[in-house]
Amino acid sequence: MDQNLIQKLKDAMGKGNNIGIAVAEHPSIDEMGAALALYLMLRTANKKVTIASPTDPIVEISNLVGIDRVQRHFGGDSGDLVVSFPYKEGEIEKVSYTLENNFLNIIVKASEQGLTFEEQDVRYTRGSGSIDLLITVGAESLNLIGDVIDSQKLRDISIINIDNNPNNQGYGDVVAINPQASSLSEHIGDIALTLGFAVEQDAAQNMLSGIISATQNFQDPRTSSLAFEIASLLMKQGARRASSQAPSRAPAMSNPAPQMNGVAPRPAAPTQPAPVRQPQAVQQPPRPAPAPVSMPDNYDQVEQPEDKNEKPPLDWLTPKVYKGSSEV
Secondary structure (H helix, E strand, C coil): CCHHHHHHHHHHHHHCCEEEEEECCCCCHHHHHHHHHHHHHHHHCCCEEEEECCCCCCHHHCCCCCHHHEECCCCCCCCCEEEECCCCCCCEEEEEEEEECCEEEEEEEECCCCCCCCHHHCEEEECCCCCCEEEEECCCCHHHHCCCCCHHHHHHCEEEEEECCCCCCCCCCEEEECCCCCCHHHHHHHHHHHHCCCCCHHHHHHHHHHHHHHCCCCCCCCCCHHHHHHHHHHHHCCCCCCHHHCCCCCCCCCCCCCCECCECCCCCCCCCCCCCCCCCCCCCCCCCCCCCCCCCCCCCCCCCCCCCCCCCCCCCCCCCCCCCCCCC
């Protein structure tokens, strides 16, 4: 950031006794997150500061810290208290007040048709008095801040113009426009850290929410390196990414496949179960046939030894006649 710009911002914020922060109509999460973060940081620096928007906040920015402090205008010259409630023609007969036990009671007397608003519809706005420094956040032109301040008073106060829109008209006494910033929140964070502001957790959370919204959870190709740098510093201050903003992850594997040279191997094709083999009878190898016994050529002529101890009976070779036990 340019040193000359840093010095101008430091001098202007240092001299400001009553600072007003204004955003354009229908602010985004990034614009309102950046403005509310600046509001909280200036309050931490013991500055008297108020924040205003020409339109009521929408639901998607209702979770930002300090959104309940946003007013529709900067209030009267003396810091008047304004009590506001919805009004329909004919339902209020008169408004009066009473003093009881050091309390001022404002009485809104209903007509016969009755009041259509409830207690939660009543708003209380405390003016901060005349501001001597106006800081616009994300307003391309002064016309976009509406009637948050009387246009006649703009001639008598200093204006700091903070934006990242290259089409900004460049108004104001100090112009801090950074078209290279991918979000207003990172731009505000860079300014705050450069000026030495104390960044507490609430302010850090607002800026991180703005960066995530503007960069589409850091997926936008236009996301700058400054966005990553500031987001890292904000997370060190306690800011957290919402669970819904975190990218989904595949379930972890118990035994992930090893990587070689930083490249994961291709997943193996699903294998088919091996066919179950039926048990087969074990075939025994055929036994070799016994080797034939060779007989000598003169076997018949070889005289065999005679066993002298065993001799056949004399009638062994004679014919036998069978004789029954009875005659026929």
